[in-house]
Amino acid sequence: EAGVAQSPRYKIIEKRQSVAFWCNPISGHATLYWYQQILGQGPKLLIQFQNNGVVDDSQLPKDRFSAERLKGVDSTLKIQPAKLEDSAVYLCASSLGITGTEAFFGQGTRLTVV
Amino acid sequence: GNSVTQMEGPVTLSEEAFLTINCTYTATGYPSLFWYVQYPGEGLQLLLKATKADDKGSNKGFEATYRKETTSFHLEKGSVQVSDSAVYFCALCNQGGSEKLVFGKGMKLTVNP
Numbered sequence: 573e574a575g576v577a578q579s580p581r582y583k584i585i586e587k588r589q590s591v592a593f594w595c596n597p598i599s600g601h602a603t604l605y606w607y608q609q610i611l612g613q614g615p616k617l618l619i620q621f622q623n624n625g626v627v628d629d630s631q632l633p634k635d636r637f638s639a640e641r642l643k644g645v646d647s648t649l650k651i652q653p654a655k656l657e658d659s660a661v662y663l664c665a666s667s668l669g670i671t672g673t674e675a676f677f678g679q680g681t682r683l684t685v686v
Numbered sequence: 687g688n689s690v691t692q693m694e695g696p697v698t699l700s701e702e703a704f705l706t707i708n709c710t711y712t713a714t715g716y717p718s719l720f721w722y723v724q725y726p727g728e729g730l731q732l733l734l735k736a737t738k739a740d741d742k743g744s745n746k747g748f749e750a751t752y753r754k755e756t757t758s759f760h761l762e763k764g765s766v767q768v769s770d771s772a773v774y775f776c777a778l779c780n781q782g783g784s785e786k787l788v789f790g791k792g793m794k795l796t797v798n799p
Contacts, residue, residue, distance in 0.1 A: 603785055614690075614775055614789040615730070628786055663730065671737070671781040674720060677730040 574598065576678035578664050584684045590652035593681045597645070597666030603627075604641055605675060606649050607663040615663055621647065622669060654685045688713045692776045692790035699766055699797050707761040707793050709750075709776035717778040719743075719752050719759040722789070724773045733761075733774070737781075766797045 577596040585591050597604050602623050607615035618637065619629040624644040632639070636655070641647040651658055661682050665675040692709040699705060711717065721733040721743070734743030739754035750761045759776060776790040 605787060614791040617786065617788065620786060667785070669785055671718065674732045674735055675787055679729045
């Protein structure tokens with residue numbers, strides 16, 4: 573079974589530039605999560621989709637971050653403009669969305685803002 | 687809101703030592719509880735889980751019991767190996783609603799031969 577695919581794996585940009593990350597979840601998974609993991613910390617949920625609807629985006633900095641899930645499958649996360657403090661690993665995960673089932677994670681995208 | 691508190695490291699143990707990583711949670715209702723592990727250079731992966739009170743999750747010699755009375759889900763292993771060196775995250779997922787998955791800060795474990 574194919575896992576969660578993310579691209580790119582690494583990205584270096586200058587502050588005030590924009591960047592986009594892509595995620596392809598496991599086929600059939602209704603729930604898709606985007607997390608931000610700053611070095612030395614646990615993953616922080618940015619946004620959660622159920623199919624193509626947003627379930628939770630309370631911790632998404634909406635002045636600079638945006639995300640969409642196309643047709644309830646692939647998703648993109650965008651940052652515009654980037655700040656130094658956005659340097660982190662951005663993780664995408666998906667799950668069946670059924671109580672008690674686990675989330676499967678992609679390898680993540682390591683973003684460095686200089 | 688829902689939250690997870692786990693002991694912070696880093697922790698260094700010798701091979702064959704006993705391991706306990708404490709995890710407590712705050713949640714409305716009855717969440718599912720998870721331990722995820724992140725090996726060096728790899729992505730997060732599920733280690734074990736428990737979905738209701740008194741359930742015991744186990745995998746690769748690790749165990750954790752869902753204790754509703756103490757709102758805890760401590761991870762234990764009787765004899766650690768060098769290959770267990772990783773970062774361990776406790777997490778909860780609230781049920782019957784948004785299925786929001788919340789993580790603790792993680793604990794880095796290093797096991798020396």
